[in-house]
Amino acid sequence: MKQLALAASMLLTATTSIAADADPDMLKVALLPDENASQIIKRNQPLKSYLENKLGKDIELIVTTDYSSMIEAMRFGRIDMAYFGPLSYVLAKTKSEIEPFAALVKDGKPTYRSVVIANADAGIESYEDIDGKKMAYGDRASTSSHLIPKSILQQKGLTAKTDYEEHFLGSHDAVAVNVANGNADAGGLSEVIFNSLLSRGLIDKADIKVVGYSKDYPQYPWAMRSDLNDELKQKIKAAFINLDDPEVLKNFKAEGFAAVTDADYDVIREMGSLLKLDLAKM
Numbered sequence: 001m002k003q004l005a006l007a008a009s010m011l012l013t014a015t016t017s018i019a020a021d022a023d024p025d026m027l028k029v030a031l032l033p034d035e036n037a038s039q040i041i042k043r044n045q046p047l048k049s050y051l052e053n054k055l056g057k058d059i060e061l062i063v064t065t066d067y068s069s070m071i072e073a074m075r076f077g078r079i080d081m082a083y084f085g086p087l088s089y090v091l092a093k094t095k096s097e098i099e100p101f102a103a104l105v106k107d108g109k110p111t112y113r114s115v116v117i118a119n120a121d122a123g124i125e126s127y128e129d130i131d132g133k134k135m136a137y138g139d140r141a142s143t144s145s146h147l148i149p150k151s152i153l154q155q156k157g158l159t160a161k162t163d164y165e166e167h168f169l170g171s172h173d174a175v176a177v178n179v180a181n182g183n184a185d186a187g188g189l190s191e192v193i194f195n196s197l198l199s200r201g202l203i204d205k206a207d208i209k210v211v212g213y214s215k216d217y218p219q220y221p222w223a224m225r226s227d228l229n230d231e232l233k234q235k236i237k238a239a240f241i242n243l244d245d246p247e248v249l250k251n252f253k254a255e256g257f258a259a260v261t262d263a264d265y266d267v268i269r270e271m272g273s274l275l276k277l278d279l280a281k282m
Helices: 002-013 037-043 045-055 068-073 086-095 143-155 172-179 192-199 230-241 246-252 261-273
Strands: 026-030 058-062 082-084 096-104 113-118 134-137 163-166 186-190 208-213 221-225 256-258
Touching: 026 045, 026 143, 026 163, 045 058, 045 230, 045 246, 068 082, 068 086, 086 096, 086 143, 086 221, 086 261, 096 134, 096 230, 113 134, 113 172, 113 192, 134 143, 134 172, 143 172, 143 186, 143 261, 163 230, 172 186, 172 192, 172 208, 221 230, 230 256
Parallel strands: 026 058, 026 082, 134 163, 134 186
Antiparallel strands: 082 221, 096 221, 096 256, 113 186, 113 208
16 A cells, blocks of 8 residues: 555656657556545456556556545656546546546446445434534535435535535545445545445445435546547557456446546536535645
8 A cells, every 4th residue: 555655646746847648658657546545446456457468569558646646647648548436537537638538337327326324323314414423425416326316415405514524535445435424424426336346245234324316427538648549549449438348347347438528518517507616725
């Protein structure tokens, strides 16, 4: 874990004076830091092997310390490709020349939901019952563990810091664990990650109550530097759109990947506006 953090630190403190290579021999691929970093790297070895085979390049998998450091790494060209959450992609887009090219497909569609959960003994039966309680979020730049659940509560008349306490715990699994053990009364996270934590026995279903689910939102996008060689960009996009390797897809809990464009994420920008978030300054 220390080695991963050190690698991320070195990545961010390296000089910015060197222009990023348009056709590098090694592609630095960043994965979303929404769970334990060492486990993310370990689980994505099949992806590394697949991309090396399809692209004919070395692949370095990177997990930064948090969402903001991942955005900054992309901003300064220190990573070539990244798996963003919808909000972290939108934030990165305000600061760097990047383009989304693929999003995972599950249940036949490239969308997903957030879930708001509560501790079983917290006395929460509805969103309105979160009034006066402790609400856990993941990273500030997380869509499904911050932006979406916060917007749900806002629509129910509940404002953070005024009607309930908000606590940022950094990751989806931290949200679920802290709600399960009673350190937080309620929390928001990705439905997919929540179901995974339950199936893996990392939280006990008896300790958790589902308060509700969000509507569908565009899935987590893969994005790459816009200044990469055009031929390389086409090869990268094709590698994902045509991906049918069961080991790789199993880790993403996906059936495949579909092409996406920047316009698909306008709904996230609109939600940020609803919450009066200055996306350029987050």
